[in-house]
Amino acid sequence: MERLQKVIARAGIASRRKAEDLIKEGRVKVNGKVVTELGVKVSPSDKVEVNEIPLEKEVPVYFLLYKPRGVISSVSDEKGRKVVTDFFPAIKERIFPVGRLDYDTSGLLLLTNDGEFANLLMHPKNEIEKVYVAKVKGIPLRENLKKLEKGIRLEDGKTAPAKVKLLSTDKKKQTSIVEIIIHEGKNRQVRRMFEAIGHEVLKLKRERYGFLTLTGLKAGEARELTTHEMKQIRALALDVSKRRKNS
Ligand code: URA
Numbered sequence: 001m002e003r004l005q006k007v008i009a010r011a012g013i014a015s016r017r018k019a020e021d022l023i024k025e026g027r028v029k030v031n032g033k034v035v036t037e038l039g040v041k042v043s044p045s046d047k048v049e050v051n052e053i054p055l056e057k058e059v060p061v062y063f064l065l066y067k068p069r070g071v072i073s074s075v076s077d078e079k080g081r082k083v084v085t086d087f088f089p090a091i092k093e094r095i096f097p098v099g100r101l102d103y104d105t106s107g108l109l110l111l112t113n114d115g116e117f118a119n120l121l122m123h124p125k126n127e128i129e130k131v132y133v134a135k136v137k138g139i140p141l142r143e144n145l146k147k148l149e150k151g152i153r154l155e156d157g158k159t160a161p162a163k164v165k166l167l168s169t170d171k172k173k174q175t176s177i178v179e180i181i182i183h184e185g186k187n188r189q190v191r192r193m194f195e196a197i198g199h200e201v202l203k204l205k206r207e208r209y210g211f212l213t214l215t216g217l218k219a220g221e222a223r224e225l226t227t228h229e230m231k232q233i234r235a236l237a238l239d240v241s242k243r244r245k246n247s
Contacts, residue, residue: 001041004028004048009115012058012094013050016119027051060114061093062230064212067109068219069203073100084109087222098122099185107132107206108214110225110233117234126237127183131208132190134178136199139169144197148180152196159193160184175202210236 008019008028019028026034029049030042042048048055065087067073072083075096084097088111098110098118112118120126145164152159163181170176176199180190191201207214210233217223225233 001043003038004030004035004040004042005038006116007042007048008050008055009119010057010060011048011055012060012113012115013055015096015115015122019115022050058093058113060117061091061095061112062114062117062225063088063091063095063111063222064214064217064225065109065111065222066214066217066219067101067106069104069106072103073097073109084111087220101206102188102191102204105204105206106219107204108209108212109206110209110212111222117230120234120237122185123237124184127185128210128233128236129181129183129208130185130206131179131181133167133205133207134180134190134194134201135203136176136178136194136201138174138199139171139176140166140178140194140197140199142166144199145178147197148193152193154186154189154192154196156186159186159189162193209233 005016005019005023008014008022009016013019014022020038022028023038024036026036027050028035029052030040031047065084067084070082072081074083075085077083085095088095093113095111095113096118098112098121101107101109110121121128145166148162148164151161160183165179167177167179180193182189186192190204194201212229212233
């Protein structure tokens with residue numbers, strides 16, 4: 001027996017939280033009866049319907065995309081702009097991005113139809129190490145980079161400690177390349193962190209997510225995660241969450 005919202009999430013309809021909303025809104029039926037409570041458990045023999053449509057169990061799939069700049073981290077865009085799922089024309093499963101990268105940010109983005117997996121990775125407690133390389137305006141002072149390392153106050157709270165490394169500077173052009181490693185996923189976090197120390201981000205790329213990198217991929221290319229990678233990244237998220245709980 002499994003919780004209804006988990007079953008809906010695994011079927012690729014929505015994330016677990018969205019599935020909970022669907023249940024509360026009375027859009028889910030179990031064996032022909034509307035269920036609005038969140039605690040209900042179902043077995044594989046129960047017939048689950050969302051919006052009157054029976055759940056079809058999709059095989060879970062996991063992809064790693066090298067997102068180019070100028071692409072929305074979404075499955076559709078009302079303004080008709082390119083979205084990340086456009087890079088998977090042959091995939092029939094309803095995949096969606098795990099978190100998001102800004103329109104102008106390039107780099108590593110995971111996509112899946114496994115709502116459970118996505119939820120686990122996106123949960124604030126489980127935030128996995130993410131490595132970004134930023135090209136910024138100006139040449140940051142060591143003391144300002146230290147502020148980013150310690151945590152800096154943004155309008156939605158203080159950022160957690162980060163690792164920051166000045167990789168290179170161009171004195172003529174007055175730009176710098178900085179690597180920054182963070183665990184959280186606040187909206188436009190890296191851009192806002194640099195803005196807070198007076199340096200506009202001109203270019204941003206996510207180079208690593210946990211142990212996953214972009215090796216072998218060009219912008220716009222994707223590959224499937226191996227089962228081992230998928231299990232390892234899930235274990236990493238669970239492990240981080242356990243360590244945080246115990247600390
Ligand atoms: N931080 C940002 O500012 N943008 C991203 O896309 C990711 C992290």
